[in-house]
Amino acid sequence: MTPVEAAALGALSATAAVPSYDRAALRAGIVHIGVGNFHRAHQLVYLDELFGQGQAHEWGVTGLSVRLEDKGLRDDLVSQDCLYTVTEVSEAGADTRVIGALVDFVEPGNRAAMLAALTAPDTRIVSLTITEGGYYVSGDKPDLGHPDLVADAGNLDEARTVFGLIVSAIAARRTAGAPPLTVLSCDNLPHNGDLTRTLVEGLARAADPDLAAHIAQSVTFPNSMVDRITPATTPQQVEQLKAQKAIADKRPVFCEPFKQWVIEDRFASGRPALEAVGVTFVEDVTPYELMKLRILNAGHATIAYPAALLGIELVHEAMREPLVARFLASVETNYLLPASPSIEGVSREDYLATVTHRFGNPEVRDTTRRLCLDGSNRQPKFVLPAARELLARGEDVSGLALVSALWCRYAYGELEDGTPIEPNDPDWDTIRAAAIEARQDPSRFLAMRRVFGDLGEDPRYAEAFAGHLRSLWARGVRDTVEDYLRQKPA
Numbered sequence: 001m002t003p004v005e006a007a008a009l010g011a012l013s014a015t016a017a018v019p020s021y022d023r024a025a026l027r028a029g030i031v032h033i034g035v036g037n038f039h040r041a042h043q044l045v046y047l048d049e050l051f052g053q054g055q056a057h058e059w060g061v062t063g064l065s066v067r068l069e070d071k072g073l074r075d076d077l078v079s080q081d082c083l084y085t086v087t088e089v090s091e092a093g094a095d096t097r098v099i100g101a102l103v104d105f106v107e108p109g110n111r112a113a114m115l116a117a118l119t120a121p122d123t124r125i126v127s128l129t130i131t132e133g134g135y136y137v138s139g140d141k142p143d144l145g146h147p148d149l150v151a152d153a154g155n156l157d158e159a160r161t162v163f164g165l166i167v168s169a170i171a172a173r174r175t176a177g178a179p180p181l182t183v184l185s186c187d188n189l190p191h192n193g194d195l196t197r198t199l200v201e202g203l204a205r206a207a208d209p210d211l212a213a214h215i216a217q218s219v220t221f222p223n224s225m226v227d228r229i230t231p232a233t234t235p236q237q238v239e240q241l242k243a244q245k246a247i248a249d250k251r252p253v254f255c256e257p258f259k260q261w262v263i264e265d266r267f268a269s270g271r272p273a274l275e276a277v278g279v280t281f282v283e284d285v286t287p288y289e290l291m292k293l294r295i296l297n298a299g300h301a302t303i304a305y306p307a308a309l310l311g312i313e314l315v316h317e318a319m320r321e322p323l324v325a326r327f328l329a330s331v332e333t334n335y336l337l338p339a340s341p342s343i344e345g346v347s348r349e350d351y352l353a354t355v356t357h358r359f360g361n362p363e364v365r366d367t368t369r370r371l372c373l374d375g376s377n378r379q380p381k382f383v384l385p386a387a388r389e390l391l392a393r394g395e396d397v398s399g400l401a402l403v404s405a406l407w408c409r410y411a412y413g414e415l416e417d418g419t420p421i422e423p424n425d426p427d428w429d430t431i432r433a434a435a436i437e438a439r440q441d442p443s444r445f446l447a448m449r450r451v452f453g454d455l456g457e458d459p460r461y462a463e464a465f466a467g468h469l470r471s472l473w474a475r476g477v478r479d480t481v482e483d484y485l486r487q488k489p490a
Contacts (some may be wrong), residue, residue, distance in 0.1 A: 001242060004098065004249045006081040012098055016085060019100035021051045026060035026103050029272075032163055034104060034129040035063035035073065041086050043127065043186060043229040047101040049277040056272035059125075062117045063105035066162055074105045076250040085249045087241065088257045089363035095257075096245055096448040099277040111160070118169035119178060124170075124269040127184040127193060128196065130162055132377040133426050135187070135195055138450045142195060144202040152275050153206035163199045170204070170219060171211050179269040180218035181483075186261075188227045188297055189381055190289060193223035193264065222264040225289040227296065229358060230255040231366040256364050258354070262288040287341040291348060294336045296355050296380040298403070302331045303359065304371035305406035309416050309477045315366040319359050327481050328356070329490035331399045337397075339386035369424060375407045376427050376451050384455055391458060401464035402484055408445045409472045411435035416477055439473055441465035 002011045009018045011458060030047075032039060043061075050056050059133035063082075065074065077084060082102040088095045100302050106113045118126060128134075136146045143149075152164030159168045166183060173181065183200060185192035200219070206214035228252065241247050261274070265281040275281055282288070308328060318324045337348050387400040411428075412435040413421045425431050431448075438445035446456025455461055471480040 001248045003358045004080045004083050004085060004247060006083065007244050009098065011081075012247060015096065015107055016247060017091070017095075017097035017321070019048065019052065019098060021054065021057065021100070023100045023103070024053070025057050026035075026101075027058045027122055028103050028117070028120070029059040029122050030061045030127060030416075030443070031064055031123050032061050032129070033064045033066070035065060035070070035077070035102070035132075036129060037232060037253045037255075038226075038228065038230045039129045039186070040084060040099065040102075040251075041253045042226055042228045042259060042261065043129075044099050044101045045086055045097075045259065046261060046274055046277050046279060047272065048097075048099045049273055050274060051101060053276060055276060058122070059272040060103040061101055063102055064114050064117060065106075065108045066165065068109050070108045073251060074108060077102065077105050078381060080250060085241065085247060085252045087237075087252065087254045089254055090257055090361055091363060094244065094363070096126075096241070096247065102146045111158075111165075112259050114165060114284040115169055115172065118165065119172045119176065121176075122176050123181070124167060124179055125182045125184055125267070125271065127186055128162065129186050131374070132187060132189055132381055133374055134162065135189060135199065136194070137189075137377065140453060142199050142202070144199070144206070148205070149199070149203055150337060152205050156207050163203050163299070166176045166200055166310070167204045167207065167211070167215075170200075170215055171208070173219075174211070174214055180220075182222065182267045182269065182271070184222055184224060184263070186224055188226070188293065190293060190385070191223050191286070192289075192427055193221040197221035204456075211405075219270060222266045223285040223289065224264065225262040225285050225292055227260040227292055228258060229361075229364055229366055231370055232366060234365070249352040256358055256361055258358055260292075269430045284434070287343045291340045291343065291351060294386050295332065295339045295348065297378070298336050298386060298400075299332055299352075299355060299359070300371045301383055302336075302379065302408070303328050303377070303404050304368050305410045306477050306481055308372050308421075309367040309406065309410055311415055311417060311419070312368055313366060315371065316360050316362040318368055319356075323478060323481055325487055326490065328359075328389050329489050330485055331403060332356075333490045334488050335390060335397065338387060339389050372407075372410060372428060373424050375411065376425050376431050376448075379404060379407060380451055380453070383450065387461060388455060391455075391460060396488075397461055398464045398468075399424075399484065399488055401461055402468045402481070405442075405468035405472060406477070407464050408435050408438055408442075408469055409477070411445075412439065438469060442469045445469075 152159040185196045262280040387397045411431045
């Protein structure tokens with residue numbers, strides 16, 4: 001059994017691809033906040049490929065987390081010289097590679113060390129994968145009055161949030177004359193760069209208007225779109241890596257072969273030439289992100305809730321259930337494709353076919369529970385905007401209302417067979433309380449303005465949602481979805 005560490009790269013090369021470049025020559029030009037599985041399967045893989053071409057060795061990555069619970073992750077990666085494996089899995093087999101693009105990982109909670117990394121003169125990009133729930137969004141806008149942000153604005157020297165740390169670092173860099181930063185969000189949010197700018201500039205404005213003006217003039221916040229299905233690693237996969245590859249990795253990542261990254265080309269102090277490894281740089285990422293958020297992310301929600309309520313635990317098994325597969329096809333073709341933008345040279349229908357194939361990959365072993373996670377943040381980002389757009393055109397939204405009614409039924413906290421659902425949302429208690437009340441009065445769920453905004457007051461949407469929810473309780477998931485499909489086949 002070969003451990004993942006720098007001294008063992010020669011031995012690891014017998015069963016995995018290993019870095020072909022000199023890691024000692026890498027310099028950290030990027031600080032990344034949120035070194036979870038997705039970042040390690042996505043951005044770090046692209047950079048590893050670029051470094052392997054002999055390019056951009058000044059763009060190594062320092063990892064950072066404000067979450068104390070990430071200390072174990074950090075300690076495990078540091079013990080492996082910041083190396084780890086990524087295994088791409090499909091029916092064709094499993095390809096494993098050792099990723100070397102992470103050069104350091106700051107101890108979570110060590111504010112001085114985090115600021116030192118963020119203010120280092122070589123640091124020119126700060127990137128983020130902090131999940132949809134990390135942006136303090138209420139409705140469709142960030143809540144700058146959130147107590148965490150207000151506390152940071154009142155004392156930047158002790159700022160603890162991601163955005164407070166970034167503002168603190170920018171202030172220190174301005175004083176030191178360091179190069180201006182690019183802050184690059186890589187989370188699944190519409191206009192993620194614009195949202196990040198609003199948070200950073202808004203917090204800075206509350207703390208120091210001159211600093212806010214400096215940020216507006218010198219710091220850039222490109223929007224980006226990222227895509228790669230990357231579930232949480234299971235203990236079985238860790239053992240599988242040992243058995244099949246003779247590799248002992250404390251923090252392996254398993255993902256699908258597909259990956260995509262589209263970025264607006266607005267960088268304050270240069271960037272790595274990632275176009276050489278397949279990254280798409282554009283003037284406006286909006287159509288790409290909308291197509292992905294609607295066809296893929298809203299598609300995930302479409303299959304997640306009916307499958308979970310029926311007791312189906314794995315996504316590829318959900319895709320083999322005819323009812324779920326037909327429901328996905330109907331919602332996609334009748335609602336999500338029409339609400340997705342046209343992009344020159346890109347076929348929405350071909351993209352949907354690729355997405356559907358990816359959902360069915362049996363080797364990824366993605367879970368419906370993961371797709372059901374954090375509905376209170378994901379529904380307003382992925383599903384509800386499509387409903388608003390179609391309503392504005394005067395078109396039907398019954399399928400999208402059913403997706404949200406299925407989420408409400410899931411949030412009640414019981415599967416169809418009565419099995420309890422463990423909390424699966426940062427605001428689970430509030431969501432569940434509303435779902436319980438909605439069993440008798442569906443409008444109680446739609447009254448959550450943080451989620452639905454004014455959509456719940458639109459009689460066309462509210463009537464469709466209420467009818468579906470009543471049917472789910474009276475007749476169950478299968479009959480309700482079948483009734484819908486008779487009216488709206490794919």
